[in-house]
Amino acid sequence: MTGTSLPIAGEATLRRYVRSLFRRHRRAFGIVIAAHTVAAGAALVGPIVLGGLVEGLSTDLSTARVDLAAGVFLVALVIQTVFTRITRLRAGILGEEVLADLREDFLARAVNLPTGVVERAGTGDLVSRTTTDVDRLNHAVRDAVPEIVIACITGLFVGGALVITAPQLAVVWLVSVPLLVVSSRWYFKRAPQSYRAESATYASVSASIAETVDAGQTTELYRLGPQRTAITDARIARWISWERYTLWLRTCWFPVIEAGYVIPLVGVLAYGGWLVSQGTISIGQLTTALLLTQMLVEPIDLILMWYDELQVGQASLARLVGVQEVPDPETDPSLSPVDDRLVVDDVRFGYRAGRDVLHGIDLDVAPGERLALVGPSGAGKSTLGRLLAGIYAPRTGTVEMGGAALSMMTAEAVRTQVALVNQEHHVFVGTVRDNLLLARPDADDEALLAALDAVDATPWVAELPDGLGTRVGTGGHGLAPGQSQQLALARLILADPHTLVLDEATSLLDPRAARHLERSLDAVLEGRTVIAIAHRLHTAYDADRIAVVDGGRITELGSHDELVAADGAYAALWRSWQDAD
Template sequence: MTAAIGAPLPPYDPAAAENATTLPVGGPATVRAYVAELLRRHRRAFVTLVLVNSVAVLSSMVGPYLLGGLVEDLSAGSRDLQLGRVVGLFVFALAIQTFFVREVRLRGAMLGEEMLADLREDFLVRSVALPPGVLERAGTGDLLSRITTDIDRLANAMREAVPQLSIGVVWTALLVGALTATAPPLALAVLLALPVLLIGSRWYYRRAPRAYRSEAAGYAAVAGALAETVDAGRTVEAHQLGARRIALSERRIAEWTAWERYTLWLRSVLFPVVNVTNVLLTSAVLLLGGAFVLRGWMDVGQLTTGALLSQMLFEPVGLILRWYDELQVAQVSLGRLVGVREIESDSGEESLAPEGRELVAEDVRFGYRAGTDVLHGVTLRVPRGTRVALVGPSGAGKSTLGRLLAGIYAPRTGHVSLSGAELSRMPAERVRRHVALVNQEHHVFVGTLRDNLLLARTDADDAELWAALGAVDAGTWARALRDGLDTEVGSGGLSVTPAQAQQIALARLVLADPHTLVLDEATSLLDPRAARHLERSLARVLQGRTVVAIAHRLHTAHDADVIAVVEDGRISELGGHDALVEADGAYAALWRSWHG
């Protein structure tokens, strides 16, 4: 996609923008509702800003009125001009204006910062509350671009655009009102210039939101391509994919910069229209005013005051257009941030709670893309206390089935339930109290060791934290730390080994105490010695719990109560190890292959 300045790009394609991101973009109704909510939260500060701005604008009108009076007195031949009183009033009005302009700037900046803080907090809280499957499918590029680029774009709008736009609207309304009250015939000049401004603005604002939306989606695509390349750097190097990844990045950048040029071209049309409007307004005021004075319909003082007030209109109108243009960018970023509101949350039915511990998947079908299922009519029953192993070739659907059983994803059709309570209809926090997924991914958050453990249960005391560490064989190295539980870990703190990081994750699991665990080879990324040590720790955690183990290595499946063989998204065999080996089916072939 290329475009020279002055040549418009093809019309915005909503489907293309939607395909560029996983998380939705909030529609106009969602954005308006959120802005109205923000204003309600800060209505007192907003009303105060409007009142302070009104005083500042009214005090700025004193000068034109005084000058108009002086001109009228001079034209009438008056010798008693009372310059001292006029100058005194002007200086007093100027002092008031200076004070309230400062207040306007200060209160506007404070209001903007408060609204920006609310926006950041709302986005974070809402994102954390999203269904886990949504966040997992969103990927890093789109999510990071919203948290970073869109927040940065909104920062200027929240700090400046919203307060300044409010100031400009109040300023313009008061000036037009004053012009109409002082010299009603000159209000015709505004009516002559207004159509030019409206036509130009309508042309611009019909195109700008779509263009800015495509521009933002293009940047998200750039960020996604770069993030993916960095994350998979070793793979790119090993398979000599560098040239292909560079070409992809260059294409994404070219598409993004093409939309950047297009939005620049739109602005290059709007700004001359604004300048023409200003010239037309001034010319109309002087020509009409001169004609009205000659006919005796108004005096010279009214013309002087009206001309000065019309000149004062340039600044607030320019302010409105400038910051409204800024809001076009901000509106797109705001739509991307509040778009998460259009995703159904895991609010679930608060009254829905499992009465037992039997995990059941019934005729489950699921796909990551519409029209393409990964699982096809899978039915599996896991009684309380049972250890089930899911085995099968790579890509068969084992991990996908495990995530459905853990409540990460919701099936397209069918049901995954815990003793009759569907996991997809329960809040995520309630699901996690009963079922937890343990995989190769483990994360140590920046903070103290205590903070990392309290994530699982905020009311746990130190004795319970030490007991959880001891249960996973982490007590020895943890007690050897200089500050114990108060030791800073994570980035910038103590660097823990992968095995220690996994032990911290398992200690959280002990504190959370779910009765059912879904294991996706939690130790497969560790070296053999650390893996064996951690498997002993894991065995203690698993005692007395229902376990669904996704077995990429068959020694995990050997000791399971039940083995489910997953092939092509279906369970082809189900039974114990000895029975499946004797059956000489798919599992027996896998077992022979694994043993050589």
């Protein structure tokens, strides 16, 4: 069910998102610019004062003038130091605020992604965006953006001062402009897509490792280790090849840029010396111009260096913002089921275009009915269960609850009607009470204990150090797999949907405990519609009807006794299970 990566944001989406971030933080951004404008202006005092002193050497340089120049320079230095500190501090705070917004925006969108989209993309892609891409963007937002803004302001001030002081020498910089522009255009034409490819291939490596670890038992059982290793090695090789390519781009670009800094400095010194010898400019102007030229190298270097870092950040930002481009499913908020009847009409569905997993499924589940889905592994039982739970929308046909198509109802509305409980159970960091209140925030402790009692979890909860107040999850009290699953089932009872789709909901319990838990649930689930994807046939035995799924089709439908009497596929499964038992 994996293989379809989440989208990567295009240029238009990125520009809109960056503009929205700027609007949110325009006041803080303005403070940074204003503070550094003062700092940059104060930084110009040093070269101008020193140039004046050098000029004074050829006339009459009094002690008072030196003292005045020193005093002015000291004051300017203090102002520059104070406002530089303010700039760095405010820029750092701004970076943290922007980074917090990026994380919150991503999380807010990620948790609202359609479940089917996340399942198709796989966890590796989503996890790599929340870890690797956030880490890379962390450096860009905290350092690159503030540094580029500061460098641009400094460059404008220093460049303007150079033009005013010695316009003839400012022209020397034009010699380096073609070199800087051409090499930078060559680099930045290739760098962004290369960094994106590097991030994408790293995500595929993470996905491969995560899938292999998650399916560790299956990998070992079917001796798929060499195959999984080969797949992972191939993905790592692609990732390394992109890493090498981006490194090659930098090794070509950086030396050219360094040459572009040296040429203006040498040119100003040589051309300025000739102009001084011709009497066109004074020695003081040359001194000031040389100092300003040296000062101009740093902001330009910072702009180019951090812009390169920004390319990495832009690639990561495109992946983070890409989740914004996942289209929300078309829904009709006004849709409301008239009853609890679940009807499947000629449903076809596939994870990939042209390859259906389900073929022409028809099913009518009455309110309060217990239906078991049985069949061989890979027959399509779990896929059908996800369609019945409203997680996937059929390619053709309809899945309706009380006359309302589940695919057209909002996710919130669907969850109040039907819920899927599968093998994946989650214990969130917090207390047992916190974990249960996720399903019903207004529930009191009495309701929570009743839900735990319904799934026979009361004994072990009572033995916890602080009962409902015991912290569980990462860093808290460890729960056994069966206990974690009971906690998930208790949440289900509190959520109180009228239709439940159980996909191996008790698979992590031993057979005796699973049987006991299922019997306990009988009383709780009385009056609800229950669709159980049965891997243990005793679950099917207890059902009102059994649907045998094979090859993406329902091949048999009826009660246990009817299907055994028919002596078909179910009867063979039943005899095989009894013999094994």
